[in-house]
Amino acid sequence: MIILMEKTALASRKTSQRIRFIVQILFFALIALTALNSYLETIGISIPLISLASLHALCPFGGVVTIYSLVTAGTFVQKIHASSVVLLGLVGITSLLFGPVFCSWLCPLGSLQEWLGKLGSKIFKKRYNHFLHPKLENILKWFRYLVLVWVIYVTAQSGQLLFANIDPYYALFNFWSGEAAIQATVILGLTLLGSLFVERPWCRFACPLGALLSLTNLFRIFRIRRKTSTCISCKKCDNACPMKIKVSAKSIVRDLSCNSCMRCTSENACPVSDTVEMKH
């Protein structure tokens, strides 16, 4: 009976991880096909039922960089359209509710880094995600906030989307078109290579959208909560967290690094039911 219950619990865990994986695949494929379609249109071909929108039009970060221009001049920064502002609003609402779920469930670049990380963990076993000294990681994790401030400042000053020149997300879906800047392609290459050693290096250390969304961890409605009365202090939640948050030391996770992947929860790593959960 106990074996049966354990098997059922394990199957449930696998299912919940698969659900996130399926959502990641769905959004990755959607963005990849849209980017491909946008390129194919320039040579007179198009994929039926797939949008012809440019990649810039489908990135919520465009909404962030164009805010200053929209408020002061009533216009969008070059290459950015109203759809980016709509997406920022929608992603903002999901973040207010559940934290940066966009990063862990929807962002194609984040997903690709995570998939490469799985390969890295197979290659390097327990050394994976432990190559950087914790002190260095603690310093590097603040860098993305500097990137956020810098991007907003230079975009407001220039009125141009200068971030596209270093944006690995844009390079990922445009490297075949020749439109991606060399710097962006190099950064993409370094990001993907780094993903074999460190979990989501771009997301954790450099992504300005991730930096902005991470702030919702301070006041999101549904939080990761640990029930201390049933916790057996096995620390499996700590080991499962790709952002190295010490979940076992908190009753509510407010860490800015949390991206709501739910790997620490009782649906996944935590062996005790109803103990680590995302709840109001």
Next chain:
Amino acid sequence: MKIRAFGLAIFLIVFLFGGIAVSGQLGWWKTTSTKVPVTIQSGDFTGQADPMDIRGSYKFTNIRDNFNIPLADLASAFQLSESQASTFQAKELESIDFGNPEKEIGTGSIRMFVAFYIGMSPDQITLADLPQSAITVLLEKGNLSDSTRTYLGGLISY
């Protein structure tokens, strides 16, 4: 209230695609620009479409319509036939060889051409490089200010 992975997945998909559908109904979901530049808010050109807001995605026909510049003038300024110019986008200028690799001819060039053509002066715009053919068209057909005529005179190569 507890959120499980399945519920979160359903919420995200329904909320995002539903939100996009609703914003589309409200006319907010636009993935392309309107091809109409912002208007100038102060100075001698108040109310005029701002040439500095021309985007790389603008076709020459959009520029013709916004600034009342004949397509033939745009075409000859940038060494195109009129039929080529009718579908040509400003950003495509970067792929044309104008015979002088030291000059960067691109969207900035068409902005400057249009600004000079409608009478704006060098001190009112962001300067860029122009092909010789554009300078010729401006000197012949543009509504040039004295300062622009002097400026362009200095750019003529013999």
